[in-house]
Amino acid sequence: MTGASATAAEIAAAIAAGKASASEVVQAALDRIEAGNPRINAFTAVFRDRALKAAAAVDARRARGEALGPLAGVPYAVKNLFDVKGEVTIAGSKINREHAPAKQDATAVAKLEAAGAVIVGALNMGEYAYDFTGENAHDGACRNPHDPNRMTGGSSSGSGAAVAAGLVPFALGTDTNGSIRVPSSLCGTFGLKPTYGRLSRAGAYPFAASFDHIGPLARSVADLALSYDAMQGPDPRDPAQAPRPAELALPAIDKGIAGLRIAVAGGYFASGGTPETHAAVDAVAKALGAARKVELPEAGRARAAAFIITSVEGAALHLDRLKTRQRDYDPDTRDRFLAGALVPGTWYVQAQRFRRWYRDQVAQVFREVDILLAPATPCTAPPVGEAHMAIGGQQMLVRPNLGIFTQPLSFIGLPVVAVPLRSANGLPIAVQVVAAPWHEALALCVARVLERDGLATTPVAA
Amino acid sequence: MSETKDWGGHVDIVSASIGLSIDPAYRQGVVENFTRIATVAQAFLGFPLDDEAEPAPRFEP
Numbered sequence: 001m002t003g004a005s006a007t008a009a010e011i012a013a014a015i016a017a018g019k020a021s022a023s024e025v026v027q028a029a030l031d032r033i034e035a036g037n038p039r040i041n042a043f044t045a046v047f048r049d050r051a052l053k054a055a056a057a058v059d060a061r062r063a064r065g066e067a068l069g070p071l072a073g074v075p076y077a078v079k080n081l082f083d084v085k086g087e088v089t090i091a092g093s094k095i096n097r098e099h100a101p102a103k104q105d106a107t108a109v110a111k112l113e114a115a116g117a118v119i120v121g122a123l124n125m126g127e128y129a130y131d132f133t134g135e136n137a138h139d140g141a142c143r144n145p146h147d148p149n150r151m152t153g154g155s156s157s158g159s160g161a162a163v164a165a166g167l168v169p170f171a172l173g174t175d176t177n178g179s180i181r182v183p184s185s186l187c188g189t190f191g192l193k194p195t196y197g198r199l200s201r202a203g204a205y206p207f208a209a210s211f212d213h214i215g216p217l218a219r220s221v222a223d224l225a226l227s228y229d230a231m232q233g234p235d236p237r238d239p240a241q242a243p244r245p246a247e248l249a250l251p252a253i254d255k256g257i258a259g260l261r262i263a264v265a266g267g268y269f270a271s272g273g274t275p276e277t278h279a280a281v282d283a284v285a286k287a288l289g290a291a292r293k294v295e296l297p298e299a300g301r302a303r304a305a306a307f308i309i310t311s312v313e314g315a316a317l318h319l320d321r322l323k324t325r326q327r328d329y330d331p332d333t334r335d336r337f338l339a340g341a342l343v344p345g346t347w348y349v350q351a352q353r354f355r356r357w358y359r360d361q362v363a364q365v366f367r368e369v370d371i372l373l374a375p376a377t378p379c380t381a382p383p384v385g386e387a388h389m390a391i392g393g394q395q396m397l398v399r400p401n402l403g404i405f406t407q408p409l410s411f412i413g414l415p416v417v418a419v420p421l422r423s424a425n426g427l428p429i430a431v432q433v434v435a436a437p438w439h440e441a442l443a444l445c446v447a448r449v450l451e452r453d454g455l456a457t458t459p460v461a462a
Numbered sequence: 463m464s465e466t467k468d469w470g471g472h473v474d475i476v477s478a479s480i481g482l483s484i485d486p487a488y489r490q491g492v493v494e495n496f497t498r499i500a501t502v503a504q505a506f507l508g509f510p511l512d513d514e515a516e517p518a519p520r521f522e523p
Binding site: 351 | 503
Protein backbone atom coordinates (compact mmCIF):
# COMPACT_ATOMS: atom_id res chain seq x y z
CA MET A 1 0.00 0.00 0.00
CA THR A 2 1.89 3.04 -1.25
CA GLY A 3 -0.71 5.29 -2.92
CA ALA A 4 -2.12 8.69 -1.98
CA SER A 5 -3.91 7.38 1.09
CA ALA A 6 -0.99 5.28 2.36
CA THR A 7 0.56 6.24 5.65
CA ALA A 8 4.29 6.67 6.16
CA ALA A 9 4.34 3.50 8.26
CA GLU A 10 2.64 1.51 5.49
CA ILE A 11 4.99 2.86 2.84
CA ALA A 12 8.10 2.13 4.91
CA ALA A 13 6.84 -1.41 5.61
CA ALA A 14 6.12 -2.05 1.93
CA ILE A 15 9.58 -0.86 0.91
CA ALA A 16 11.31 -2.81 3.67
CA ALA A 17 9.46 -5.95 2.58
CA GLY A 18 10.37 -5.44 -1.07
CA LYS A 19 6.75 -5.00 -2.12
CA ALA A 20 7.56 -1.58 -3.57
CA SER A 21 10.75 0.31 -4.36
CA ALA A 22 11.51 3.70 -2.90
CA SER A 23 12.09 4.96 -6.43
CA GLU A 24 8.59 4.09 -7.59
CA VAL A 25 7.00 5.43 -4.40
CA VAL A 26 8.83 8.75 -4.71
CA GLN A 27 8.13 9.00 -8.43
CA ALA A 28 4.44 8.42 -7.70
CA ALA A 29 4.50 11.21 -5.09
CA LEU A 30 6.16 13.56 -7.60
CA ASP A 31 3.45 12.66 -10.12
CA ARG A 32 0.71 13.30 -7.57
CA ILE A 33 2.24 16.69 -6.75
CA GLU A 34 2.40 17.66 -10.41
CA ALA A 35 -1.22 16.66 -10.97
CA GLY A 36 -2.73 17.82 -7.69
CA ASN A 37 -0.79 20.91 -6.70
CA PRO A 38 -2.34 23.41 -9.15
CA ARG A 39 -5.68 22.96 -7.36
CA ILE A 40 -4.33 23.74 -3.87
CA ASN A 41 -1.07 25.70 -4.36
CA ALA A 42 0.66 23.84 -1.54
CA PHE A 43 4.16 23.44 -3.03
CA THR A 44 6.46 26.36 -3.77
CA ALA A 45 9.37 24.13 -4.83
CA VAL A 46 9.81 20.48 -5.81
CA PHE A 47 13.22 18.87 -5.27
CA ARG A 48 12.89 16.26 -7.98
CA ASP A 49 16.56 15.41 -8.51
CA ARG A 50 17.42 15.21 -4.83
CA ALA A 51 14.31 13.10 -4.14
CA LEU A 52 14.97 10.59 -6.90
CA LYS A 53 18.65 10.29 -5.89
CA ALA A 54 17.73 9.73 -2.25
CA ALA A 55 15.13 7.14 -3.23
CA ALA A 56 17.63 5.30 -5.42
CA ALA A 57 20.05 5.29 -2.48
CA VAL A 58 17.39 3.67 -0.27
CA ASP A 59 16.80 1.00 -2.92
CA ALA A 60 20.54 0.40 -3.22
CA ARG A 61 20.88 -0.02 0.53
CA ARG A 62 18.09 -2.56 0.54
CA ALA A 63 19.64 -4.41 -2.41
CA ARG A 64 22.89 -4.67 -0.43
CA GLY A 65 21.01 -6.08 2.52
CA GLU A 66 21.75 -3.06 4.74
CA ALA A 67 19.45 -2.00 7.55
CA LEU A 68 16.85 0.60 6.53
CA GLY A 69 15.67 3.46 8.72
CA PRO A 70 12.12 3.56 10.08
CA LEU A 71 11.05 6.04 7.36
CA ALA A 72 13.09 4.56 4.50
CA GLY A 73 11.71 5.69 1.18
CA VAL A 74 8.85 7.75 2.64
CA PRO A 75 8.31 11.00 0.74
CA TYR A 76 7.66 14.13 2.77
CA ALA A 77 7.83 17.92 2.41
CA VAL A 78 8.64 20.91 4.61
CA LYS A 79 7.23 24.37 5.20
CA ASN A 80 9.47 26.63 3.13
CA LEU A 81 11.18 28.13 6.18
CA PHE A 82 13.26 24.96 6.76
CA ASP A 83 16.76 25.03 5.32
CA VAL A 84 17.33 22.54 2.55
CA LYS A 85 20.93 22.39 1.35
CA GLY A 86 21.39 24.14 -1.97
CA GLU A 87 17.93 25.74 -1.90
CA VAL A 88 16.93 29.28 -0.92
CA THR A 89 14.88 29.37 2.30
CA ILE A 90 12.15 31.88 1.44
CA ALA A 91 10.03 31.73 4.64
CA GLY A 92 6.99 32.80 2.67
CA SER A 93 8.58 36.15 1.88
CA LYS A 94 9.73 38.11 -1.14
CA ILE A 95 12.79 39.52 0.62
CA ASN A 96 14.40 36.20 1.57
CA ARG A 97 14.31 35.06 -2.06
CA GLU A 98 17.48 37.15 -2.42
CA HIS A 99 19.30 35.02 0.16
CA ALA A 100 22.06 32.61 -0.77
CA PRO A 101 21.07 28.94 -0.90
CA ALA A 102 21.27 27.12 2.44
CA LYS A 103 24.69 25.61 3.14
CA GLN A 104 23.26 22.68 5.10
CA ASP A 105 19.96 21.03 5.89
CA ALA A 106 17.95 22.08 8.93
CA THR A 107 18.54 19.66 11.80
CA ALA A 108 15.03 18.21 11.41
CA VAL A 109 15.61 17.57 7.70
CA ALA A 110 18.98 15.93 8.39
CA LYS A 111 17.47 13.71 11.08
CA LEU A 112 14.57 12.64 8.87
CA GLU A 113 17.01 11.85 6.07
CA ALA A 114 19.04 9.74 8.50
CA ALA A 115 15.81 7.81 9.18
CA GLY A 116 15.45 7.23 5.43
CA ALA A 117 12.72 9.78 4.66
CA VAL A 118 12.94 11.46 1.26
CA ILE A 119 12.31 15.19 1.01
CA VAL A 120 10.34 16.02 -2.14
CA GLY A 121 9.63 19.73 -1.82
CA ALA A 122 8.99 22.95 0.08
CA LEU A 123 5.54 24.17 1.06
CA ASN A 124 3.64 27.43 0.94
CA MET A 125 3.25 29.38 4.19
CA GLY A 126 2.11 32.73 5.53
CA GLU A 127 4.84 35.34 5.23
CA TYR A 128 7.46 34.91 7.96
CA ALA A 129 4.93 32.66 9.74
CA TYR A 130 2.90 35.67 10.97
CA ASP A 131 -0.38 34.21 9.75
CA PHE A 132 -3.34 32.01 10.64
CA THR A 133 -5.10 32.02 7.23
CA GLY A 134 -2.84 30.44 4.61
CA GLU A 135 -2.97 33.50 2.39
CA ASN A 136 0.25 34.84 0.89
CA ALA A 137 0.65 37.87 -1.38
CA HIS A 138 3.82 36.54 -3.05
CA ASP A 139 2.97 32.89 -3.69
CA GLY A 140 -0.82 33.11 -3.70
CA ALA A 141 -3.25 31.69 -1.19
CA CYS A 142 -2.87 28.05 -0.30
CA ARG A 143 -6.22 26.33 -0.79
CA ASN A 144 -8.05 23.80 1.31
CA PRO A 145 -8.13 20.42 -0.46
CA HIS A 146 -11.60 19.72 0.95
CA ASP A 147 -12.92 22.90 -0.72
CA PRO A 148 -10.45 25.04 -2.68
CA ASN A 149 -12.58 28.12 -2.08
CA ARG A 150 -11.75 27.86 1.61
CA MET A 151 -8.68 28.68 3.69
CA THR A 152 -6.17 26.08 4.78
CA GLY A 153 -5.35 27.96 7.95
CA GLY A 154 -1.78 28.99 8.63
CA SER A 155 0.91 29.62 8.86
CA SER A 156 1.90 26.02 7.94
CA SER A 157 -0.68 26.20 5.16
CA GLY A 158 1.03 24.06 2.54
CA SER A 159 1.86 21.45 5.18
CA GLY A 160 -1.82 21.00 6.03
CA ALA A 161 -2.93 21.08 2.39
CA ALA A 162 -0.27 18.71 1.02
CA VAL A 163 -1.00 16.09 3.68
CA ALA A 164 -4.80 16.42 3.48
CA ALA A 165 -4.64 16.07 -0.31
CA GLY A 166 -2.54 12.91 -0.08
CA LEU A 167 0.40 14.44 -1.96
CA VAL A 168 2.72 13.32 0.86
CA PRO A 169 1.94 11.24 3.96
CA PHE A 170 3.50 13.74 6.34
CA ALA A 171 4.99 17.22 6.36
CA LEU A 172 6.88 19.50 8.71
CA GLY A 173 5.45 22.72 10.00
CA THR A 174 6.23 25.23 12.70
CA ASP A 175 3.97 26.50 15.46
CA THR A 176 4.51 29.75 17.36
CA ASN A 177 0.90 30.53 18.27
CA GLY A 178 -0.98 27.75 16.51
CA SER A 179 0.60 27.45 13.07
CA ILE A 180 0.57 23.62 13.09
CA ARG A 181 -2.72 23.19 14.95
CA VAL A 182 -4.79 25.72 12.97
CA PRO A 183 -4.09 24.19 9.53
CA SER A 184 -4.47 20.72 11.05
CA SER A 185 -7.94 21.74 12.16
CA LEU A 186 -9.05 23.43 8.95
CA CYS A 187 -7.51 20.81 6.62
CA GLY A 188 -8.33 17.75 8.75
CA THR A 189 -4.91 16.31 9.58
CA PHE A 190 -3.30 15.21 12.79
CA GLY A 191 -0.69 17.68 14.01
CA LEU A 192 1.83 17.54 16.83
CA LYS A 193 3.22 20.61 18.52
CA PRO A 194 5.74 19.10 20.93
CA THR A 195 6.86 20.63 24.22
CA TYR A 196 8.82 23.88 23.79
CA GLY A 197 12.48 22.94 23.73
CA ARG A 198 11.92 19.31 22.70
CA LEU A 199 12.89 19.37 19.00
CA SER A 200 15.75 21.37 17.54
CA ARG A 201 14.68 24.41 15.53
CA ALA A 202 18.13 24.89 14.02
CA GLY A 203 17.86 25.76 10.36
CA ALA A 204 14.20 26.75 10.66
CA TYR A 205 13.74 30.47 9.99
CA PRO A 206 12.66 32.08 13.30
CA PHE A 207 9.63 34.20 14.13
CA ALA A 208 9.11 34.74 17.89
CA ALA A 209 11.87 32.86 19.67
CA SER A 210 9.98 32.55 22.97
CA PHE A 211 7.32 30.40 21.33
CA ASP A 212 8.81 28.89 18.14
CA HIS A 213 8.33 25.12 17.83
CA ILE A 214 8.64 22.65 14.97
CA GLY A 215 6.52 19.55 14.47
CA PRO A 216 4.86 17.16 12.02
CA LEU A 217 1.42 17.01 10.36
CA ALA A 218 0.20 13.60 9.18
CA ARG A 219 -2.88 11.51 8.44
CA SER A 220 -2.20 8.99 11.20
CA VAL A 221 -1.10 9.12 14.82
CA ALA A 222 1.59 6.50 14.21
CA ASP A 223 3.07 8.72 11.49
CA LEU A 224 3.17 11.68 13.90
CA ALA A 225 5.03 9.50 16.39
CA LEU A 226 7.36 8.00 13.78
CA SER A 227 8.45 11.35 12.41
CA TYR A 228 8.56 13.01 15.84
CA ASP A 229 10.76 10.23 17.20
CA ALA A 230 13.10 10.52 14.23
CA MET A 231 13.59 14.25 14.95
CA GLN A 232 14.35 13.89 18.65
CA GLY A 233 17.84 14.17 20.10
CA PRO A 234 20.18 16.88 21.34
CA ASP A 235 21.42 19.60 19.00
CA PRO A 236 23.81 22.30 20.17
CA ARG A 237 22.61 24.50 17.29
CA ASP A 238 19.33 25.33 19.09
CA PRO A 239 19.92 27.35 22.26
CA ALA A 240 16.33 26.79 23.44
CA GLN A 241 16.49 23.02 23.27
CA ALA A 242 16.10 21.46 26.70
CA PRO A 243 18.85 19.17 27.98
CA ARG A 244 16.73 16.03 27.93
CA PRO A 245 17.30 12.64 26.36
CA ALA A 246 15.05 11.43 23.55
CA GLU A 247 11.86 9.82 24.88
CA LEU A 248 10.42 7.73 22.08
CA ALA A 249 6.66 8.01 21.64
CA LEU A 250 5.91 5.31 19.07
CA PRO A 251 6.36 2.37 21.48
CA ALA A 252 3.82 4.01 23.83
CA ILE A 253 0.96 5.05 21.53
CA ASP A 254 -1.07 1.86 21.92
CA LYS A 255 -1.15 1.86 25.69
CA GLY A 256 -4.75 3.07 25.78
CA ILE A 257 -6.28 5.52 28.20
CA ALA A 258 -6.96 3.32 31.23
CA GLY A 259 -6.02 5.26 34.35
CA LEU A 260 -5.56 8.56 32.51
CA ARG A 261 -7.27 11.54 34.16
CA ILE A 262 -8.84 13.36 31.22
CA ALA A 263 -10.68 16.66 31.66
CA VAL A 264 -12.27 19.24 29.42
CA ALA A 265 -10.87 22.76 29.56
CA GLY A 266 -13.72 24.97 30.74
CA GLY A 267 -13.98 28.73 31.20
CA TYR A 268 -12.17 30.55 28.42
CA PHE A 269 -12.19 27.43 26.21
CA ALA A 270 -15.90 26.63 26.69
CA SER A 271 -17.23 29.44 24.54
CA GLY A 272 -16.12 31.73 21.74
CA GLY A 273 -16.38 29.23 18.92
CA THR A 274 -19.08 28.22 16.45
CA PRO A 275 -21.31 25.26 17.39
CA GLU A 276 -19.04 22.97 15.32
CA THR A 277 -16.08 23.91 17.51
CA HIS A 278 -17.69 23.02 20.80
CA ALA A 279 -19.56 20.00 19.41
CA ALA A 280 -16.20 18.50 18.43
CA VAL A 281 -14.89 18.86 22.00
CA ASP A 282 -18.11 17.36 23.38
CA ALA A 283 -17.86 14.38 21.03
CA VAL A 284 -14.26 13.68 22.02
CA ALA A 285 -15.03 14.09 25.73
CA LYS A 286 -17.93 11.66 25.42
CA ALA A 287 -15.83 9.11 23.53
CA LEU A 288 -13.14 9.28 26.21
CA GLY A 289 -15.56 9.35 29.14
CA ALA A 290 -14.17 12.70 30.25
CA ALA A 291 -16.85 14.23 32.45
CA ARG A 292 -14.61 16.51 34.47
CA LYS A 293 -14.11 20.20 33.64
CA VAL A 294 -11.11 22.22 34.77
CA GLU A 295 -10.15 25.82 34.17
CA LEU A 296 -6.80 27.16 33.11
CA PRO A 297 -6.69 30.32 35.20
CA GLU A 298 -6.45 33.56 33.22
CA ALA A 299 -6.22 31.88 29.82
CA GLY A 300 -7.56 35.05 28.18
CA ARG A 301 -4.74 37.10 29.64
CA ALA A 302 -2.33 34.39 28.48
CA ARG A 303 -3.53 34.79 24.95
CA ALA A 304 -3.12 38.56 25.24
CA ALA A 305 0.42 38.24 26.57
CA ALA A 306 1.31 35.81 23.77
CA PHE A 307 -0.03 38.35 21.26
CA ILE A 308 2.22 41.12 22.62
CA ILE A 309 5.37 38.99 22.96
CA THR A 310 4.90 37.74 19.41
CA SER A 311 4.47 41.25 18.03
CA VAL A 312 7.62 42.52 19.77
CA GLU A 313 9.90 39.57 19.04
CA GLY A 314 8.74 39.43 15.42
CA ALA A 315 9.29 43.16 14.97
CA ALA A 316 12.73 43.04 16.60
CA LEU A 317 13.76 40.25 14.25
CA HIS A 318 12.65 42.28 11.23
CA LEU A 319 13.48 45.83 12.35
CA ASP A 320 16.30 46.49 9.88
CA ARG A 321 14.27 45.15 6.97
CA LEU A 322 11.23 47.11 8.13
CA LYS A 323 13.33 50.27 7.87
CA THR A 324 14.50 49.61 4.34
CA ARG A 325 12.13 47.15 2.65
CA GLN A 326 8.62 48.03 3.87
CA ARG A 327 7.13 47.78 0.41
CA ASP A 328 8.39 44.24 -0.05
CA TYR A 329 6.38 42.80 2.85
CA ASP A 330 3.03 41.12 2.40
CA PRO A 331 0.43 43.82 3.17
CA ASP A 332 -1.17 41.36 5.62
CA THR A 333 1.96 41.12 7.79
CA ARG A 334 3.63 44.49 7.20
CA ASP A 335 1.46 46.73 9.35
CA ARG A 336 1.52 44.24 12.22
CA PHE A 337 5.31 43.95 12.12
CA LEU A 338 5.60 47.76 12.02
CA ALA A 339 3.20 48.19 14.95
CA GLY A 340 5.12 45.61 16.99
CA ALA A 341 8.26 47.73 16.73
CA LEU A 342 6.53 50.50 18.68
CA VAL A 343 5.45 48.56 21.79
CA PRO A 344 6.84 49.92 25.09
CA GLY A 345 9.45 47.65 26.67
CA THR A 346 7.56 47.44 29.96
CA TRP A 347 4.59 45.82 28.20
CA TYR A 348 6.87 43.10 26.84
CA VAL A 349 8.50 42.42 30.20
CA GLN A 350 5.13 42.36 31.96
CA ALA A 351 3.97 39.78 29.42
CA GLN A 352 7.05 37.65 30.11
CA ARG A 353 6.51 37.97 33.89
CA PHE A 354 2.90 36.97 33.43
CA ARG A 355 4.01 34.01 31.36
CA ARG A 356 6.00 32.54 34.23
CA TRP A 357 3.13 33.11 36.67
CA TYR A 358 0.71 31.39 34.29
CA ARG A 359 3.07 28.46 33.76
CA ASP A 360 3.07 27.87 37.52
CA GLN A 361 -0.73 28.00 37.68
CA VAL A 362 -1.14 25.52 34.85
CA ALA A 363 1.44 23.22 36.45
CA GLN A 364 -0.94 23.02 39.43
CA VAL A 365 -3.76 21.96 37.09
CA PHE A 366 -1.60 19.16 35.73
CA ARG A 367 -1.19 17.75 39.22
CA GLU A 368 -4.89 16.92 39.07
CA VAL A 369 -5.24 15.82 35.46
CA ASP A 370 -3.10 14.14 32.79
CA ILE A 371 -4.88 15.34 29.66
CA LEU A 372 -6.91 18.43 28.81
CA LEU A 373 -9.29 18.68 25.87
CA ALA A 374 -9.75 22.06 24.20
CA PRO A 375 -11.06 23.37 20.89
CA ALA A 376 -8.46 23.98 18.17
CA THR A 377 -10.12 26.66 16.05
CA PRO A 378 -13.23 28.80 16.60
CA CYS A 379 -14.68 27.67 13.26
CA THR A 380 -14.25 25.37 10.30
CA ALA A 381 -12.38 26.73 7.27
CA PRO A 382 -13.63 30.22 6.27
CA PRO A 383 -13.72 31.21 2.60
CA VAL A 384 -10.41 32.46 1.18
CA GLY A 385 -10.24 36.24 1.44
CA GLU A 386 -12.84 36.51 4.21
CA ALA A 387 -11.78 39.21 6.70
CA HIS A 388 -14.66 38.89 9.18
CA MET A 389 -16.62 36.01 10.65
CA ALA A 390 -19.69 35.80 12.87
CA ILE A 391 -19.40 33.81 16.06
CA GLY A 392 -22.21 33.77 18.59
CA GLY A 393 -23.84 36.68 16.78
CA GLN A 394 -20.69 38.79 17.04
CA GLN A 395 -18.63 39.95 14.08
CA MET A 396 -14.91 39.45 14.56
CA LEU A 397 -11.73 39.57 12.51
CA VAL A 398 -10.72 36.19 11.09
CA ARG A 399 -6.96 36.75 11.03
CA PRO A 400 -6.17 37.35 14.70
CA ASN A 401 -8.98 35.17 16.06
CA LEU A 402 -8.27 31.82 14.40
CA GLY A 403 -5.68 31.27 17.13
CA ILE A 404 -7.69 32.19 20.22
CA PHE A 405 -7.70 28.59 21.49
CA THR A 406 -4.16 27.64 20.47
CA GLN A 407 -2.28 30.69 21.77
CA PRO A 408 -2.79 30.19 25.52
CA LEU A 409 -1.20 26.71 25.23
CA SER A 410 1.87 27.37 23.07
CA PHE A 411 2.43 30.43 25.28
CA ILE A 412 3.82 28.06 27.92
CA GLY A 413 5.08 25.38 25.56
CA LEU A 414 2.61 22.60 26.41
CA PRO A 415 2.63 19.57 24.07
CA VAL A 416 -0.55 19.31 22.00
CA VAL A 417 -1.88 16.88 19.43
CA ALA A 418 -4.51 18.29 17.08
CA VAL A 419 -7.03 15.51 16.44
CA PRO A 420 -9.28 16.04 13.38
CA LEU A 421 -12.98 15.19 13.28
CA ARG A 422 -15.58 15.67 10.59
CA SER A 423 -18.11 18.28 11.65
CA ALA A 424 -21.80 18.40 10.82
CA ASN A 425 -21.19 20.96 8.06
CA GLY A 426 -18.99 18.42 6.25
CA LEU A 427 -15.71 20.23 6.89
CA PRO A 428 -12.93 19.10 9.21
CA ILE A 429 -12.31 20.58 12.65
CA ALA A 430 -9.82 19.51 15.28
CA VAL A 431 -9.75 19.17 19.04
CA GLN A 432 -6.56 19.90 20.98
CA VAL A 433 -5.39 17.04 23.18
CA VAL A 434 -3.07 18.74 25.65
CA ALA A 435 -0.61 17.06 28.01
CA ALA A 436 1.75 18.25 30.73
CA PRO A 437 5.23 19.32 29.58
CA TRP A 438 7.30 16.43 28.16
CA HIS A 439 4.29 14.08 27.97
CA GLU A 440 3.81 14.08 24.21
CA ALA A 441 3.38 10.30 24.33
CA LEU A 442 0.26 10.58 26.52
CA ALA A 443 -1.38 13.01 24.12
CA LEU A 444 -0.51 10.71 21.21
CA CYS A 445 -1.97 7.77 23.14
CA VAL A 446 -5.29 9.58 23.50
CA ALA A 447 -5.25 10.60 19.84
CA ARG A 448 -4.60 6.98 18.90
CA VAL A 449 -7.70 5.82 20.80
CA LEU A 450 -9.82 8.41 18.98
CA GLU A 451 -8.33 7.30 15.66
CA ARG A 452 -8.86 3.60 16.39
CA ASP A 453 -12.47 4.20 17.42
CA GLY A 454 -13.12 6.04 14.17
CA LEU A 455 -14.07 9.40 15.67
CA ALA A 456 -10.88 11.01 14.39
CA THR A 457 -10.79 10.82 10.65
CA THR A 458 -8.42 11.97 7.91
CA PRO A 459 -9.88 11.03 4.54
CA VAL A 460 -7.71 12.12 1.63
CA ALA A 461 -9.49 15.01 -0.04
CA ALA A 462 -10.85 14.11 -3.46
CA MET B 463 -5.48 53.15 27.06
CA SER B 464 -8.40 51.78 25.13
CA GLU B 465 -9.75 51.63 21.62
CA THR B 466 -10.97 55.19 22.03
CA LYS B 467 -7.45 56.49 22.63
CA ASP B 468 -5.77 57.90 19.56
CA TRP B 469 -2.44 56.13 19.22
CA GLY B 470 -1.45 58.10 16.10
CA GLY B 471 0.85 60.40 18.06
CA HIS B 472 2.59 57.46 19.73
CA VAL B 473 3.12 55.77 16.38
CA ASP B 474 4.61 58.95 14.87
CA ILE B 475 6.89 59.80 17.80
CA VAL B 476 8.20 56.33 18.57
CA SER B 477 8.75 55.39 14.95
CA ALA B 478 10.72 58.60 14.41
CA SER B 479 12.74 58.07 17.59
CA ILE B 480 13.89 54.59 16.52
CA GLY B 481 14.57 55.61 12.92
CA LEU B 482 11.66 53.62 11.53
CA SER B 483 10.18 55.85 8.89
CA ILE B 484 6.67 54.61 8.13
CA ASP B 485 5.44 55.09 4.58
CA PRO B 486 2.41 57.43 4.78
CA ALA B 487 0.40 54.86 2.82
CA TYR B 488 0.84 52.38 5.68
CA ARG B 489 0.43 54.73 8.64
CA GLN B 490 -3.30 54.17 9.10
CA GLY B 491 -2.86 50.38 9.10
CA VAL B 492 -0.02 50.65 11.61
CA VAL B 493 -2.13 52.87 13.90
CA GLU B 494 -5.00 50.36 13.69
CA ASN B 495 -2.67 47.48 14.51
CA PHE B 496 -1.00 49.35 17.34
CA THR B 497 -4.43 50.21 18.74
CA ARG B 498 -5.27 46.49 18.68
CA ILE B 499 -2.01 45.66 20.48
CA ALA B 500 -2.67 48.33 23.11
CA THR B 501 -6.21 47.09 23.64
CA VAL B 502 -5.14 43.45 23.94
CA ALA B 503 -2.27 44.38 26.29
CA GLN B 504 -4.75 45.80 28.81
CA ALA B 505 -5.79 42.21 29.54
CA PHE B 506 -2.55 41.54 31.40
CA LEU B 507 -1.06 44.97 32.12
CA GLY B 508 -3.53 45.51 34.95
CA PHE B 509 -2.99 42.06 36.41
CA PRO B 510 -1.27 42.19 39.80
CA LEU B 511 2.00 40.27 40.09
CA ASP B 512 4.31 40.08 43.10
CA ASP B 513 7.55 42.02 42.77
CA GLU B 514 9.32 38.68 42.99
CA ALA B 515 7.50 37.35 39.92
CA GLU B 516 10.39 37.48 37.49
CA PRO B 517 10.34 36.35 33.89
CA ALA B 518 11.83 32.89 33.39
CA PRO B 519 15.53 33.59 32.71
CA ARG B 520 15.66 30.43 30.60
CA PHE B 521 12.18 29.37 29.82
CA GLU B 522 11.40 25.75 30.64
CA PRO B 523 7.86 24.52 30.25
